[in-house]
Amino acid sequence: MYFGRLLTAMITPFTTDGAIDWPRVKDTMEHLIQTGTETLVVAGTTGESPTLSHEEKVELFRFCADEAKGRVKVIAGTGSNNTAASIELTKEAESTGVDGVMVVAPYYNKPSQEGMIQHFKAVAGATNLPVMVYNVPHRTGVNMATETMLRLAHEVENITSIKEASGDLVQAAQLISRKPEDVAVYSGVDELFIPYLSVGADGIVSVASHLLGSEMKEMMNAFFAGDVKKAAEMQQTYNPLMQAMFMTSSPAPLKYAMALKGICEEHVRLPVIPLNDQQKDIVSTLLEELKV
Template identity: 65%
Template structure:
């Protein structure tokens, strides 16, 4: 495994004026490393990538590599629905020193499976970095089929991992059986981590690890140590957290939770809006009840 078992889709801290809050970026990176994160995914959806400029993404890549200092690997979110733009950003990310790139399924323009194959192949072949393919039909509106994923893993050598967020466990089993040996599958869904691991995933690209990193790391380690009951008990205990972090548009709930933990501020960029007072009260109660401090 190139990237470890616990990967975190990192938020992008903002100031009250909507600029990137660089001191808080440092705080978040340190917080994640200290709480068990093996690799950090920068400028993904949780990092509010749709509202980050090209230049901001590059600055985040460079800054994160420098701050992590080899203590955690840095995976750059360079995918988009524009193949040429993804190629350019991927090449620049490689120059910035990242350890890998994550390419999301193109959204909005709804390509065919052949179009998806050609997109990922083209971007992957533009870099020598390991590539993680990210399937999330709930956001992209297009599902990357098992057949296409299998084809990509067998025909494009530097596609080395998959972040799978469809929630389709039957298709996941088919993928595990047919993919190229050595390609690592990561759950993209905190709430389904144990089911994904039981089928053949190696770990997770997590959102909740911002606030429960140690618990999620313990859950994964218990599973692979054969302590399945312990692992499942942790998964079930964290159910309210999974729900709370997505009670409204992400990453607003997560950023507010981290503000309560004094890791960053709650500020988000439009079209995401901060939590209302009722939602804030719910998050306060949730963290208190779960003894997350």
């Protein structure tokens, strides 16, 4: 697998005045690399892509590709609900030195399944980079059908991976059983990490790996070594923290947790807002109880 097994959907640290905090971006990258991340997904939902400008995204892609120095791969989040804009950003991303692009299913305008196929084909056709298709219906308002993902996987040569975040294990299993052998399928749901592996997923694009990178590597290693009981027990142990990262709009809980670890500040951009005191107590208590 070109991108490895543990991929992280990376946050975008901000300063108090809302600008990208470049030293903290570097700190976050170093932390993730040291705790087992093999590929960084930059300017995805966790990176607050809806509030990043086109120019900020390109600058972020270039910065992360330069800082990675070949130690990890970098995937640029270039998808949107505007096909032409997605194509433009994808072309610019290719010039920054990233290793691939992630293209989310178009959100808000609820395209048909054929509309999604044409969207992905148009974006993938505009680049030589590997493309990751991202199905996340609870955010986009539309689920990519299994047949849609299979058509893209079989018909588009540079679609090399799928981030499947529907949470539907039946759909995931059907996709995995019929996909081309050289197309990787990644879980996009932390609390279903081991269940996704159990139906044949290749790895995960994770949010919780900001906090649990080493633990998630251990879970995965246990699973592939045949110690499914240990992997399942670890999944159950860390699920409360994984779920807490989405108690309110992401990535506010994660940024607060990362601030407690001293890696970045908790600043987010509107319409996402910081945690209230009660929410902060939940996150800090879980970190303490789990010794994270």
